[in-house]
Amino acid sequence: MSGLVLEVVSIRPGAAAQPLFAPLDLTVAAGSITTLMGASGIGKSTLVDFVGGHLAAGFEATGRVLLGGRDVTRLPAEARRIGILFQDALLFPHLSVGDNLSFGLAQRIGGRRARRIAVEAALDQAGLGGFHDRDPATLSGGQRARAALMRTLMADPAALLLDEPFSKLDPALRSELREFVFDHVRARAIPVLLVSHDREDASAAGGPVVLLAER
């Protein structure tokens, strides 16, 4: 039972409003990438917010989120161990590329040297060797996205949400980055939920595809 399970999840944008989509039941097995598709504006990002624990005030949600058999619905975002790769690869502008990664690195890796080594190794894996002290603003879109993924993985998440992480990249870069992201997350053997409106994302992910239905 190491999967990510959503049970009859329903979200309304206000107490009096209609639900965004029909109640959703979904199981994402560990090691698989499940793609959740739906028309734009149906509430895919809101669902990601709900699962990750970031739902904005004003939204009303029902249903449960279970991770590895544990109910995390009431837990704050930071206690869920659910990593998110956002649409804009938001690197913290006040930190260097390397420090962005060390900010993500799990705290059980102690000692300045050990942490630095872990960060450099991750940078190398992402093809960003030698970028430790670079200002994130000087990175290209693809480099930023790779750095953001490494930062997310360094926190050692128990599940991963990908919120249309490729939609803002140009087509040539998109397939290359997809491959990079999918390779890295498959190696982790954790449940991964990809939210997208792009069919190519779904076929590249190679896992189950679920359609978010209108209510």
Place this chain on the structure above:
Amino acid sequence: MTAADGRWMRLCVLGIVLAGLVLPIVTGLWQTGRAAFGHLPAVGAVSISLDPWRALAALPGLWRSVALSLWTGVGSTALSLLLALALAGVLNGRLSAGRTARLLAPALAAPHAAVAIGLAYVIAPSGWIARLLSPWATGWQVPPDVAIVHDTAGLSLILGLMVKEVPFFLLVLLSAQGQIAVRASLAAGRALGYGAGTAWWKLVVPQLYPLIRLPVFVVLSFALSVVDMAMLLGPSNPPTLAVAMTRWFLAAETRLILPASAAAFLLSGLVAAAIALWLAGERAVAALGRVWLRRGRRGRVAERGLVLAGAVGAVLAALAAAALASLLVWSVAWRWSFPDAWPESWSLGAWMRPAAGWGPAVVETARTGVVATLLSLALAIAWLESEDRAGLGRARWAEALIYLPLIVPQIAFLFGLSIALLGVGLPAGAPAVIWGHALFVFPYVMIALSESWRALDPRLVRSAAALGAGPWRRLVAVKLPVLSRPILTAAAIGFAVSVAQYLPTLFLGAGRVATLTTEAVTLASGSDRRITGVYAVLQAALPFAAYLLALLLPAAMRRRRGLAAS
């Protein structure tokens, strides 16, 4: 062509700013500097020497005054900033920006002097807090003989400054928060396992701070050189350097003027040193912060820090509210002997004879404030419009020019300026006071208006141009009406700044111009809390009325034009 038109307009604005704003400051500093080295023909000193400095060094309590200024100035600024950063974290996501700004308005509108007087009435041994606890909890039948207000360590002064500066920092932070991705940063941090409070300190604060650096220096300079609040709450013997030198400047013996000028010079150096110290502190904090960040700890200390800040903030807000309320209660009290929490009898006596005092002061204050604000507003609009027309952004030096009057300590150039004015045959009096106020009103109006002016949807102006409207019609028929709310808000802020001015009125009015602020400060050293209360209430009420007007007027104007409010 509008671009050429704009360049010409820009030159005009720059000329006015240089002549009206920079020149008086530079002249004032120059005159003060000459007096500091012994040259002041008005008192018969014409030689250049170090005598004023020797006289200054020989004045009793000088070094203690210097130390007090540094301690209260740097201490209050650092504490206010820390608390405001924490409170912004507490309020973030709980209270909308608009509502926070409205809640802060009364604290921002109340002048320093009124807050200081009210605070003294609350925390003094005979104040409201002691009264509420006596005699049942303390056993006091008479006020205890301890120095709370005017304490030698300057703690009351620090508290008073914090009551005013924390809301100011919060407002500045509120607008800075609009410029960075606060929500996304916090979400990214929490997805990596950091609590909201830890993510606030590690991710949001480092992005916010660079955006509010100039306002921090403004507060630092102000806190080091503040006179009215330091007279009302600060240590009295010796007082802070700014208060000491004001006493020397205004002393009956004119021989004290030269060392006072040297002290003004010293204070400018002190402000510069404090800013240098602060910059060094910034680097140290940044270096330590980086180490802290790299360790990747997901602890919960920061969360508890935010809870504590929320509690301290609530206490400060309660003190501010009690301070303003105590002014009102005292102004209508008749008999109010010590341990009683409320007056035994009430009277409107202090309010009954406006002609005998507060009436003329209200007129003088309002007139000075309105004229200084209108002048500043006109110049600010001309500046912003000329930027639009010339199609140029604001250079860094231009931004620095706006902040100049707020960072150079007032006292360092105001006295020199009054001498310079005499020298060129411009007498002290109401016009000089209005000018002196405008020096400080203009920067605030400019800062308040710039952001909304730039945020104006450019498509509106382009649409008007496409319909054949020229630059003037675009300004009058589109920009000004659309921006009426921020313009009125900027005007209210400017008016509040003018009402609060103490030193410019004192030095440039040569004692002939009596505003609510100068009167309230003078009266506060006397014993009649009722009369003082009346002046302080009015002093706080005028800016508040201006804020209220700025809030209500746009809605009323819309209604008159037949546009529904919602």
